[in-house]
Amino acid sequence: SKEKTESGQSQKAQKTYQWKMVTSWPKNFPGIGVAPERFAKNVEAMSNGRLKIKIFGAGELVAGLEVFDAVSSGSAEMGHSAAYYWKGKIPAAQFFTGIPFGMNAQETNGWLHYGGGMKLWEELYEPFNLIPMAAGNTGVQLAGWFKKEINSVDDLKGLKMRIPGLGGEVLKELGGIPVALAGGDLFASLQSGAIDATEWVGPYNDLAFGFYQAADYYYYSGWHEPSAVLELIVNKKAFESLPKDLQMIVKVAARASNQDMLDEYTARNNDALKQLVEQHNVKLKKFDDELIRTLKKTMQAVIEKEVAKDPQMKKVWDSYSDFQKKAVEYHRISEMEYYLNRDK
Amino acid sequence: MEWLALIMFLFVCLILLLGYPVAFSLAGASLIFAGLGIAIGAFDDSFIHLLPNRIYGVMINPTLMAVPLFVFMGVVLEKSQVAERLLDAMAQAFSGVKAGLGISITLVGMLLAASTGIVGATVVTMGLLSLPAMLKHGYSAQYSSGIIAATGTLGQIIPPSIALVLLGDVISSAYQQAQLKQGIFNPEPVSVGELFAGAVIPGLILVLLYMLYSFGLATFKPASIPEMDKTQSRFPLKSLLSALLPPLVLIVLVLGSILAGFATPTEAAGVGATGALLIAALHRKLSLKTLQEICVSTLHVTAMVFMILIGASLFSLVFRGFGGEELIHQFFANLPGGVITATLIVMLIMFLLGFILDFIEITFVVVPLVAPVLLAMGLDPVWLGIMIAVNLQTSFLTPPFGFALFYLRGVAPDSLPTRAIYQGVIPFIFLQLVLMAMMAYWPILTTWLPDTIYKS
Amino acid sequence: MKLLVVLERHLQALIRVLGQSIAWLTFIMVILTCLIVLLRYGFNLGWIWLQELVLYMHAAVFMLGVSYAFQKDQHVRVDIFYRSFSAKTKHLVNLFGHIFLLFPVSILILWFSWDYVAMSWHIKESSPETGGLPFVYLLKSLVPMMSLLLMIQGVASFSGCILALYRIKHETNDKEDKAWNG
Ligand code: NA
Ligand code: NA
Numbered sequence: 001s002k003e004k005t006e007s008g009q010s011q012k013a014q015k016t017y018q019w020k021m022v023t024s025w026p027k028n029f030p031g032i033g034v035a036p037e038r039f040a041k042n043v044e045a046m047s048n049g050r051l052k053i054k055i056f057g058a059g060e061l062v063a064g065l066e067v068f069d070a071v072s073s074g075s076a077e078m079g080h081s082a083a084y085y086w087k088g089k090i091p092a093a094q095f096f097t098g099i100p101f102g103m104n105a106q107e108t109n110g111w112l113h114y115g116g117g118m119k120l121w122e123e124l125y126e127p128f129n130l131i132p133m134a135a136g137n138t139g140v141q142l143a144g145w146f147k148k149e150i151n152s153v154d155d156l157k158g159l160k161m162r163i164p165g166l167g168g169e170v171l172k173e174l175g176g177i178p179v180a181l182a183g184g185d186l187f188a189s190l191q192s193g194a195i196d197a198t199e200w201v202g203p204y205n206d207l208a209f210g211f212y213q214a215a216d217y218y219y220y221s222g223w224h225e226p227s228a229v230l231e232l233i234v235n236k237k238a239f240e241s242l243p244k245d246l247q248m249i250v251k252v253a254a255r256a257s258n259q260d261m262l263d264e265y266t267a268r269n270n271d272a273l274k275q276l277v278e279q280h281n282v283k284l285k286k287f288d289d290e291l292i293r294t295l296k297k298t299m300q301a302v303i304e305k306e307v308a309k310d311p312q313m314k315k316v317w318d319s320y321s322d323f324q325k326k327a328v329e330y331h332r333i334s335e336m337e338y339y340l341n342r343d344k
Numbered sequence: 345m346e347w348l349a350l351i352m353f354l355f356v357c358l359i360l361l362l363g364y365p366v367a368f369s370l371a372g373a374s375l376i377f378a379g380l381g382i383a384i385g386a387f388d389d390s391f392i393h394l395l396p397n398r399i400y401g402v403m404i405n406p407t408l409m410a411v412p413l414f415v416f417m418g419v420v421l422e423k424s425q426v427a428e429r430l431l432d433a434m435a436q437a438f439s440g441v442k443a444g445l446g447i448s449i450t451l452v453g454m455l456l457a458a459s460t461g462i463v464g465a466t467v468v469t470m471g472l473l474s475l476p477a478m479l480k481h482g483y484s485a486q487y488s489s490g491i492i493a494a495t496g497t498l499g500q501i502i503p504p505s506i507a508l509v510l511l512g513d514v515i516s517s518a519y520q521q522a523q524l525k526q527g528i529f530n531p532e533p534v535s536v537g538e539l540f541a542g543a544v545i546p547g548l549i550l551v552l553l554y555m556l557y558s559f560g561l562a563t564f565k566p567a568s569i570p571e572m573d574k575t576q577s578r579f580p581l582k583s584l585l586s587a588l589l590p591p592l593v594l595i596v597l598v599l600g601s602i603l604a605g606f607a608t609p610t611e612a613a614g615v616g617a618t619g620a621l622l623i624a625a626l627h628r629k630l631s632l633k634t635l636q637e638i639c640v641s642t643l644h645v646t647a648m649v650f651m652i653l654i655g656a657s658l659f660s661l662v663f664r665g666f667g668g669e670e671l672i673h674q675f676f677a678n679l680p681g682g683v684i685t686a687t688l689i690v691m692l693i694m695f696l697l698g699f700i701l702d703f704i705e706i707t708f709v710v711v712p713l714v715a716p717v718l719l720a721m722g723l724d725p726v727w728l729g730i731m732i733a734v735n736l737q738t739s740f741l742t743p744p745f746g747f748a749l750f751y752l753r754g755v756a757p758d759s760l761p762t763r764a765i766y767q768g769v770i771p772f773i774f775l776q777l778v779l780m781a782m783m784a785y786w787p788i789l790t791t792w793l794p795d796t797i798y799k800s
Numbered sequence: 801m802k803l804l805v806v807l808e809r810h811l812q813a814l815i816r817v818l819g820q821s822i823a824w825l826t827f828i829m830v831i832l833t834c835l836i837v838l839l840r841y842g843f844n845l846g847w848i849w850l851q852e853l854v855l856y857m858h859a860a861v862f863m864l865g866v867s868y869a870f871q872k873d874q875h876v877r878v879d880i881f882y883r884s885f886s887a888k889t890k891h892l893v894n895l896f897g898h899i900f901l902l903f904p905v906s907i908l909i910l911w912f913s914w915d916y917v918a919m920s921w922h923i924k925e926s927s928p929e930t931g932g933l934p935f936v937y938l939l940k941s942l943v944p945m946m947s948l949l950l951m952i953q954g955v956a957s958f959s960g961c962i963l964a965l966y967r968i969k970h971e972t973n974d975k976e977d978k979a980w981n982g
Contacts, residue, residue, distance in 0.1 A: 363882025614833025
């Protein structure tokens with residue numbers, strides 16, 4: 001009978017799972033859209049084909065912004081997206097993508113995995129039957145594409161810009177007009193002048209989108225998105241139905257994805273920026289110091305106002321800002337000092 | 345199990361032929377088939393669970409917001425009798441010219457097409473107004489019904505056009521998919537505005553072809569287009585100008601603002617609709633009651649279009665669930681002759697489907713299935729979009745099921761035999777095939793204007 | 801039979817009144833879109849909530865208008881064969897469609913959308929855009945609303961079909977009776 005149980009167990013362990021993953025990006029979109037494909041390939045290889053994941057790009061099964069609901073209901077077992085898209089459902093979710101003047105990728109990963117961030121994230125998603133995992137990071141983004149020069153705060157007045165999240169709120173405070181636009185309309189709107197500026201990701205993705213054809217000025221750095229975490233969300237019931245080894249494979253593959261995307265952006269942004277400046281004559285510009293100070297001051301006011309509205313947000317913000325304070329202090333004498341020394 | 349997807353397609357077509365409203369036939373038949381699939385264990389039911397998410401995706405799609413606005417504009421124009429005044433003035437202006445009535449009808453059709461996005465109303469209006477006049481002046485029944493049906497459907501391809509708005513939405517996502525699949529990491533987006541720009545030159549060529557044909561017929565077969573007597577000694581400049589003003593204003597407002605880059609198609613549609621309202625008010629055609637009728641007509645057309653989109657979403661979810669996508673990819677991958685054969689086959693299939701389906705169904709059901717494959721073979725998205733639009737316009741005219749023919753039959757006098765309508769449209773179908781051949785040979789006809797406007 | 805008559809009349813009226821009221825939103829959409837363009841280009845003003853308001857109206861128009869368009873037979877049919885059917889066959893096709901196509905689809909949408917919308921209400925879902933409208937749960941409620949209204953119109957159309965078939969049968973019976981007597 002012992003033999004029987006063993007064969008029963010091994011039968012269960014040999015069961016193959018066919019899962020669906022919905023994403024918020026077009027399939028194979030450079031960087032963010034490639035990550036889900038690589039993740040699925042890794043999982044299939046590591047599990048020896050026992051967990052097969054079929055990827056559906058934005059719009060194939062559901063629109064990009066329906067990923068959360070589709071996985072929450074269990075219609076798809078997994079999703080790849082970004083937490084700040086769900087701020088209409090969970091205001092605190094935006095901290096788990098990134099916030100203006102917040103932490104960079106390295107620091108955010110530290111907070112998530114060793115600073116209590118993950119636990120808070122899991123708590124937020126628990127009522128929705130979702131398990132979140134960090135599964136990608138774009139690194140520091142650039143400030144975006146502008147049709148005219150931005151020399152002072154006055155130039156932001158009346159500026160129509162596609163910029164999501166808290167960054168948009170800051171722009172609004174300073175007299176600009178944050179505009180809501182789908183990715184597909186972005187280019188045409190910038191070209192037609194329906195908007196004056198847009199942010200996207202960084203040189204690698206921005207080159208791909210062809211923004212240089214529509215705007216002359218490319219500003220740095222991405223004050224509004226010092227890093228952006230991409231998330232893997234897994235339906236809780238589906239996850240718990242997996243044998244322990246497959247669960248671990250999913251977790252480790254997500255962790256690998258998280259690092260892999262950052263590595264890819266680190267490698268590709270350099271060449272893309274060179275191409276933009278040298279081949280497409282993009283005017284690369286730095287935001288004025290005074291302007292940056294104003295943006296930062298406004299950001300602090302905005303976040304205090306937002307956090308006061310929502311206790312969950314306050315809780316996450318306290319943890320986030322505590323960690324940031326400590327990380328910044330140490331990084332001032334390590335990372336930053338080294339960057340400066342290296343350039344001497 | 346992929347062959348089940350094919351059976352499903354045939355099953356849906358059969359249900360459609362019964363004549364129950366298309367939107368619900370699409371959705372209902374797909375659902376029945378999904379149920380069968382679940383029963384025999386060949387279908388993962390979570391696919392249809394995504395329907396509410398899909399419907400919500402349709403609701404918040406900002407590109408499609410242009411549809412009710414363009415429909416509203418078209419209905420207002422119809423109610424303010426712009427077409428009637430224009431036809432009158434044109435006919436007077438062209439009296440005494442060879443094929444005068446035919447040419448004036450073509451010009452009116454072109455102006456209306458360029459200021460509105462819906463097709464049916466134009467055929468009906470022109471049929472009611474000019475068919476009796478043409479017959480009275482001794483124009484042959486064939487030529488008269490042919491030119492009216494053909495010019496009445498120009499609105500399909502001459503922008504602004506609802507067909508191009510819907511195609512634009514579908515083609516742009518297909519194009520993105522196709523490029524990324526090819527590993528092209530600088531995918532160029534394609535917008536409704538680009539399709540509008542791309543359709544301008546082919547539209548004008550078509551108008552030119554119609555006029556050349558009319559002129560040629562008048563020269564070589566004067567029996568079917570006899571010369572008319574001049575009705576007035578003086579050229580009716582004033583009435584012509586005042587009749588031309590409303591469409592010209594709208595064309596500048598809508599097409600001008602899109603092509604010059606001042607507005608997105610949705611914004612331009614809103615501005616154009618307001619412009620049309622002002623024109624109707626100036627002509628004293630706008631009462632509270634008329635406005636209510638305009639709103640209700642707009643509601644009906646919009647609801648019809650979007651319900652088909654919802655039905656097509658369910659169809660596509662079930663089709664995907666059965667692995668239909670892979671089936672289509674395999675079919676195209678194994679096709680000898682590459683992109684040319686593939687395009688020809690797709691165009692032929694669409695033309696045939698155009699006999700039984702409306703352009704909306706074809707746009708939502710068929711184009712999303714085939715366009716990514718064709719575009720991945722390297723076709724230009726604007727070119728493909730315009731080819732599809734012209735192709736579907738052709739199928740509207742093709743007997744016995746062309747929609748334009750039904751509209752015309754509905755308003756034509758009983759003395760006009762249906763056979764005459766069928767015979768009359770054949771030369772015009774031929775002219776449209778000529779246009780498609782020209783576009784196939786010189787793709788630049790469709791790509792030059794959008795490239796000049798959007799990529800300079 | 802009487803029940804069917806009453807049912808048909810009242811349900812039709814409900815859908816009609818709702819449809820005719822909702823229709824006015826198309827006019828407001830036109831004006832607001834024009835206003836948005838004017839404000840943006842003329843005065844450098846713009847609000848995301850205003851953009852979203854127009855989008856909400858757009859969604860309401862077709863989601864709530866579908867049933868009225870159905871009542872008025874405004875949904876396209878493939879009418880190659882349908883147009884040549886007798887009145888009786890047409891009613892039979894419609895009866896078949898109401899029972900096997902319209903009702904299953906409406907019920908399915910209502911059923912599947914229930915949790916989807918309930919969750920949205922539960923968390924009082926707001927716009928994903930900064931400065932957007934905080935009424936996403938109302939917007940999503942249009943999905944079950946649409947299927948409910950379709951079912952109501954479906955019951956009315958169903959009653960109408962039965963009544964019409966009944967009348968046709970009666971007329972033929974009368975004729976047959978006359979033929980016998982004559
Ligand atoms: Na960004
Ligand atoms: Na048109």
